[in-house]
Amino acid sequence: MELDEAKLKFIHAWGTLGTKWGINRTMAQVHALLLVATQSLSASNIMEELNISRGNANMNLRALIDWGLVMKELKPGDRKEYFYAEKDIWKMSKLILVQRKKKELEPIMVVLKDLNNAVEGDGEDVKTFNTTIKDLNDFALHADKVVEKVVQSDINWLLETFLKQFLKS
Amino acid sequence: MELDEAKLKFIHAWGTLGTKWGINRTMAQVHALLLVATQSLSASNIMEELNISRGNANMNLRALIDWGLVMKELKPGDRKEYFYAEKDIWKMSKLILVQRKKKELEPIMVVLKDLNNAVEGDGEDVKTFNTTIKDLNDFALHADKVVEKVVQSDINWLLETFLKQFLKS
DNA sequence: CAGTACTTTCAAAATATTCTGAAACATACT
């Protein structure tokens, strides 16, 4: 396969699949484009490459920068901004994990905490409700802790001690 | 707080938050309703409780059954179908994990496998591309294995041996 | 078989999300 063909295929696929990850097609495509770029690209480069408007390019670049997945670079003697992606896949994954935790886990925890033991009484139905909320709450706390630890700690150490030990094919 | 108020709050919140988990509001609300129900409910009960149409109720119940989160029950002497949710939160989480893996991870793996080493040549740009794809591929394989093992194995054992050991607050 | 009680399907309507493009804004240079 030719390099350009492969890159296009990758960018296109990443865009399609991005939607399943809760990020929009363009954001995923910009990310993909920068992931396989050998140099940093300007907003105009990206617009042209992906056939998108300036506004769209700008908004999604900002979002990617927000997530920490993309960085801005200024080249001396050039007023344009150039962009490049974090290429370390482990770092990238951690950054994505942090965002997903923020988006998917934290809002749920707020609600569960609020409902946990908020209903008093000892009818069967109250007990059932309280148990369900408590179970969900416990689970959310566990999940939160795992994510936090994975993000904080040395992922390689985690991998070596955990994966190699218990998850051997 | 009154039980009914708490239930409504939970159902409402679960619906809103469900969208962030890649499932639609109604599906999440039906799930929430069944999670906190003390008996199994008919389609009509659910329509009424959530103010949704018959078609919507039906489609989302099917989806929940597909995911394994909800089961159908037939009561003797009654032609209606009744529905109830899996209440074991660990089982529930595993079922959700399986679906998310299917939706989010597997399609990416197909693409990466296809692109892995598909480009030949030893230019700097080819090497960079191949490295990126390989890294992503390795990561996806790892993630896949982790999910698979978590789902297969006794989650409590995993928790006890791994979490309690290494992830203590 | 006809009637009843339910479930399923799916085209069209409603809703939500994303994208465009032009105007506003910012900054550096002459």
Add this chain to the structure above:
DNA sequence: AGTATGTTTCAGAATATTTTGAAAGTACTG
């Protein structure tokens, strides 16, 4: 200050997803 070269914003347009509701389908009963 004026001009050139960018970036950012956001209302409206385009697109995608979800929901409705009525018709079709299924299955049990007498």
